[in-house]
Amino acid sequence: AAGVIQSPRHLIKEKRETATLKCYPIPRHDTVYWYQQGPGQDPQFLISFYEKMQSDKGSIPDRFSAQQFSDYHSELNMSSLELGDSALYFCASSLVAGASGNTIYFGEGSWLTVV
Amino acid sequence: AQSVTQLGSHVSVSEGALVLLRCNYSSSVPPYLFWYVQYPNQGLQLLLKYTTGATLVKGINGFEAEFKKSETSFHLTKPSAHMSDAAEYFCAVSRNYGGSQGNLIFGKGTKLSVKP
Numbered sequence: 639a640a641g642v643i644q645s646p647r648h649l650i651k652e653k654r655e656t657a658t659l660k661c662y663p664i665p666r667h668d669t670v671y672w673y674q675q676g677p678g679q680d681p682q683f684l685i686s687f688y689e690k691m692q693s694d695k696g697s698i699p700d701r702f703s704a705q706q707f708s709d710y711h712s713e714l715n716m717s718s719l720e721l722g723d724s725a726l727y728f729c730a731s732s733l734v735a736g737a738s739g740n741t742i743y744f745g746e747g748s749w750l751t752v753v
Numbered sequence: 754a755q756s757v758t759q760l761g762s763h764v765s766v767s768e769g770a771l772v773l774l775r776c777n778y779s780s781s782v783p784p785y786l787f788w789y790v791q792y793p794n795q796g797l798q799l800l801l802k803y804t805t806g807a808t809l810v811k812g813i814n815g816f817e818a819e820f821k822k823s824e825t826s827f828h829l830t831k832p833s834a835h836m837s838d839a840a841e842y843f844c845a846v847s848r849n850y851g852g853s854q855g856n857l858i859f860g861k862g863t864k865l866s867v868k869p
Contacts, residue, residue, distance in 0.1 A: 671855040680843060680859040681797070694849070694856045728796060732855050742855040744789075744797040 640664055642745035644729050650751045651719050659714040659748045663731030669693065670712040671742060672704060673728040681728060687712060688734060719752045726750075755780045755846045759860035767868045772816075772831040774863045776844030779825065785847035786827040787857065788818055792840045800842075803827065814838070839867045 643662040651657050663670050669688045673681040674697075683696035687706035698704075701719075706712045716723060726749055732742040760775040778784055788800040801812025808820040818829045827844060841864045845857040 669855060680861050681857075683848075683856050683858075686855055696856065730797075730855060741799060741802065742857075743799070746796040 642729055642731050642743055644727075644745040644748045646748060647746065648749045648751075650753060652753055653719055653721060655719050655752075656715065656717045657719060657750060658716070659727055659729075659750070661712045661714070661729030661731075661745060663710050663712070663729075664733075664743055667731035667733045667743075668710065669732045669734050669742075670706055670710070671730040671732075672698075672712070672714050673730065673744075675726045675728065675747070676722075677725070679725075684714070716750075719750075721752050724750060724752045755782075755784065755848055755858050757844050757846050757858055757860040759842075759844050759863050761863055762861060763864050763866070765866040765868060766834045768836055769833050772829070772834045772838065772865065774829040774842050774844075774865065776818075776827045776829065776860060777825055778827060778844075778846045780846055786818075786820060787845040787847075788812065788816070788827075788829050789843045789845060789859075790814075790840050791843065791862075797843065800829070834865075834867045836867050836869065839865055841865070 645660045671686040672684040675681040684698040686694040690706045704714045726747045728747045730742045730744045756779045758777045786803045789797040801810045803810045803820045811817045816831045841862045844860040848856040
């Protein structure tokens with residue numbers, strides 16, 4: 639079965655640079671979530687989109703922005719990168735009205751290293 | 754506000770022994786509870802979830818968890834540990850009741866080691 643696809647899987651950027659992460663949800667899923675997991679930390683919710691509109695917002699820094707496009711893929715844009723942004727970024731997707739009871743499925747994650 | 758506490762950041766069991774990973778939650782609304790497993794350098798895989806109905810939930814790989822409202826607990830168990838169970842396990846509660854349940858609050862995680 640198709641899963642959540644994230645790209646790139648690994649990314650190295652320098653401080654103050656910009657990075658963009660992409661997420662392709664499971665086909666027909668209408669909701670996308672972004673999480674950040676720092677080294678040795680639990681995942682932290684950043685933001686979510688339902689039907690291309692922001693549906694919920696968590697601890698996302700002002701330097702970060704995200705959107706969901708007409709094909710339901712999502713991009714997380716991170717600017718003025720700091721060393722503390724080094725983390726594993728997860729995307730997850732779900733079908734809000736689905737029979738699966740809104741189970742969310744996580745991608746493999748994108749490793750961002752800021753040097 | 755919702756929160757999750759996982760007791761024990763590290764649990765070690767022998768192969769074939771019972772696995773018990775503890776999770777307590779706090780929630781102002783009926784909770785939706787989840788257990789996820791994360792293998793090294795991999796994503797989060799859903800083991801099982803509780804939303805409503807039967808309080809004993811069976812998941813993948815022989816794991817199960819019981820929702821106990823009176824104890825505000827959702828402990829994860831497996832009768833017999835296998836070497837392949839070695840991983841980090843996260844308990845999570847949904848911030849939202851109903852609708853989209855993907856805004857999750859995770860516990861700090863419990864790393865399970867399995868000794869031969």
